[in-house]
Amino acid sequence: MNITQIVEAVLFASDAPLKAEEIARADGSLDEDIVEKAIRTLQAQYGDSERSFQVVELAEGFQILTRAEFDPYLERFDTIPRPSRLSGPGLETLAIIAYRQPIGRIEIEYVRGVACGGVIRTLQDRALVDVVARGEGVGRPLLYGTTQRFLDHFGFRSIDDLPRAEELPVVLRERIPLGAEAGDRLTSEPDHG
Amino acid sequence: MNITQIVEAVLFASDAPLKAEEIARADGSLDEDIVEKAIRTLQAQYGDSERSFQVVELAEGFQILTRAEFDPYLERFDTIPRPSRLSGPGLETLAIIAYRQPIGRIEIEYVRGVACGGVIRTLQDRALVDVVARGEGVGRPLLYGTTQRFLDHFGFRSIDDLPRAEELPVVLRERIPLGAEAGDRLTSEPDHG
């Protein structure tokens, strides 16, 4: 059992990146320099033997990670990434965008009554919505719509497949201009007269 | 990028044992036999290069695990998750379920001589056992069996890895109907003395 193996075992089993001095705690015979040397040995060995993983140095320390080119093969394994759910605000915002797309942030906020920038960004990060156009009006607002991934995830062929629209509350069902009583700035081009 | 590397990447990235056919889903070029051959290649490569981990056959699948002799070096890392050990009642209850599955609570309690509802619930929470069927009798009792997680927790490849029936005394091999009111029936069984 040699030092390189010990460092490898520690790196492998840890579920967080470890700094060299942390790894050195594994055994009295180790120190930071020895550990870093061992890591370089591992990096060379993994490279030479064409392992599909590598020792990567991150800001937080060292970690063994799969090499990026194998990503496509890992996508279908649900034991790999942790699943997550959308929050309540996320669901509501997604529903509004789905049924009223393309729609600007101001309008979404008008319906929800709260600021939505963060939620929209989260939905964008999850690739469920994206900017699909720029509005015609003042400031040329970004308009959001649902993505192909949205359709894939929920099993719709197209936006026209969104079910049972007739049961929806009026605000989502009808293409009434949102915020109409607040002036026409959101929905109509200002008159340049 | 070769097949062995793909299989390695999938095994490496997974946090649970994967069956050969599950691994094969990573790519169209794979099937169960190819995957198993790749795993044997990996096992040989890891052995030759004295990696501190191995591909282990576990819970009807495969997983990369550290070799046991490195355990002492891993002890002091709280970033390494350790499964908690089962209590005595937990082990007893699990033993009964493992050997007599599917089995209902009443029968388990008859064998152990004590109430087991809480222990069974704990085992269920830890996903070591689960309801696998409903009994035929009055109230259609829930019948419990062991899970993949059970195999994983104890390092068994399959349920056949449990100590073999031949090694057990006569009493356990006989599937005598047991139950709260089975006392009368039992006394009329052939003499075990």
Next chain:
Amino acid sequence: MDLTGAGSTLLTRDNFLVVELDRFQGPLDLLLHLIHEQDVDIFHIPIARITDQFLAAIQVLRSDQLEGAGEFLEMAATLIRIKAQMLLPRQEGEEDQDPRAELVHRLLEYEQIREISNCLKTAEAERGRRFAKGWVPTRPRPEISDTPLETTWEDVWEVALQVALPDPADRRHTLPALSVSMEDKVSLIVTSLAEKVRVEFSRLLCGFEDKTHAVMTLLAGLELSRRHEIFLRQVTPFSELWLYRRREDDEGPPTGGREPVPEEPEIPRGTRRRPPWMPPEEDEPADPLAVLDVDSDDQGADTMGWETE
């Protein structure tokens, strides 16, 4: 059943047998302990003696009210029954059934389970020495969108049914200073110029105390100028800045010789239409769109400010 009498006398007689009941997982465990302690053949249990010892041992149960006391008492009853049956003369023709048979069966079975438990314990310890790769992201920087989403359409649909325009009366009328948007100012300029050819910059600031409004109004003016919708004119440094409406056929700003004539700006004050987005002089709610509920569930940092690109 009366355990007290029998128990207390037996306890004194057999007090060499000290039993801590907490150690036992149940009556079968205790029985096995008693049997093994005394090196008794399990197939020939001296039922009278074992029963007495069992009863003595569970004396403590009664006082401590241990959970599961009933199970010990039940076993005590079984032992007493077996003891009684053993005393009865065997009848002719009856199957030679030892009254202890079921108990022996249960004890053997339980002993087996304990052996298996020990095997499991060993296996568990052995498995516990080996570690899977600690869960780490497979790539240095996984995209959030790479993780599977468990949300179903039903989740979305349920929320969709609840969506309603907030009741304006429920809205909190806080107008944070930062909510000055360029859109508002663009709109202000455009609306002002809808009725007139030009407007003074200072007039656009009427009713807006905060400096932010001035900055945003200027930016809006520059933006509209960039889009060739208006043009700006200032005759001398620090003089009034004028914003001019630009018609499609306009070529550019008025030439130098034809400075704005003073008659233009005057508008009957009372008749000026208040643009919908402009906060009125009274304290009535302003434009609902400009109202921001900063206490709500969302990330408050993202206000309705200037949309950046």
